Amino acid sequence: MSVNSLVIDPETLLISADEAREFGKAAAPEYRSRSPYPYGCFDNFMPPEILDRVREELRSLPAAESFFNRPQEKLKAAYMPERLGPYTRALFHSLNSKAFLAFLEELTGIEGLIPDPYFAGGGIHVVSNGGHLDIHADFNHHGKLNLERRMNVLIYLNKDWKEEYGGSFEVWNDDMTAKVAGFVPIFNRMCCFNTGSSTWHGNPEPxxxxxxxxxxxxxxxxxxxxxxxxxxxxxxxxxPRPGTKDTKDRLEARHRFLHNVLPPFIWRRLDGRLRKLGI
Structure with missing residues (x-):
């Protein structure tokens, strides 16, 4: 059996676990061999009518749960699945299912992957014109569940998108001296990668x-x-990328300093308050 896309029913959104495993197994050698860390790009990832229905529901969006507009994260909004349309919600839950985890585990070789029922930091991401997300490594600890973050999955919803429209997903090397790969965020393209404290990536071009x-x-x-x-x-x-106008994250530097100098019990109380205030 040869599978080169996710076998998922557009009506029920049920995923074929056996075929998902075969899909992951077939793509694993190339994915795992990539450097500086494992990553992959899959075009025509699922039946396109699924994402067409999601796009239709996203024509009407609620207020964003989070909105970032600072030098490192500009004009970026995030929407939690539970407040979106029923079909979109169902797709998120399908992508948190055992069958989809089977695909990811075969692909990455990471055993015991756990989905996030809270979708912390996830959901639908919208970057407006002029917006960008600088090169970064993601948070590494899910505090509520005390879990280690291991993998990201990004599925793009943009019809007829061209490279000159900006927003391409970029992979950078360990010492931030060179871009390793770039992927235009075209409709039904899925990019995924292992995460760690030096897995540098982002969409820095506005x-x-x-x-x-x-x-x-x-x-x-x-x-x-x-x-x-x-x-x-x-x-x-x-x-920051070398030779660009990217700026250092002074907010995070301030947090790291306080974390290092304050007693742990004081830091834990202060940290949550600072982040809520954005300082």
């Missing part, structure tokens, strides 16, 4: 659609129960 359409994507994150007391958690770590 969105510049000629008619003002935003860059839209589905974002899901997966974890393992491998966190322990020897590890140090961090939030998103940004890195």
């Amino acid at each position: 969105v510049n659609h000629p008619t003002g359409e935003p860059r839209m994507s589905i974002a899901l994150y997966y974890y393992t129960a491998t966190w322990d007391s020897t590890r140090e958690s961090h939030t998103t770590l940004f890195k």
